[in-house]
Amino acid sequence: MTDPEKWSRHVTETSHALELEPGLFTWDDPERIAAALKRAAEASTARKGTPYQSAMSMLTFYINRAGHSLPDDQRKVLEEAKQHLRRLFGRHP
Numbered sequence: 001m002t003d004p005e006k007w008s009r010h011v012t013e014t015s016h017a018l019e020l021e022p023g024l025f026t027w028d029d030p031e032r033i034a035a036a037l038k039r040a041a042e043a044s045t046a047r048k049g050t051p052y053q054s055a056m057s058m059l060t061f062y063i064n065r066a067g068h069s070l071p072d073d074q075r076k077v078l079e080e081a082k083q084h085l086r087r088l089f090g091r092h093p
Helices: 004-014 030-043 051-069 072-088
Strands: none
Touching (some): 051 072
């Protein structure tokens, strides 16, 4: 079993639920991030939930995993990507 403190890294490295484009979470365009997550979630045959749930879960997981080490400007981009993801899936509040 993996070190309990490294579980998120293990999940990130071994999960095959979504095939993400390299560097996706470092991009500076929230619309591009959301579109790439949507494509990956819809193409996945290994996901457990709906494409929306999988895409949003992966984005939230990354934000939470990065924690305080995530620069404020990148956190803002990723939070904006959540809004775009909601719109792309027709779940705009």
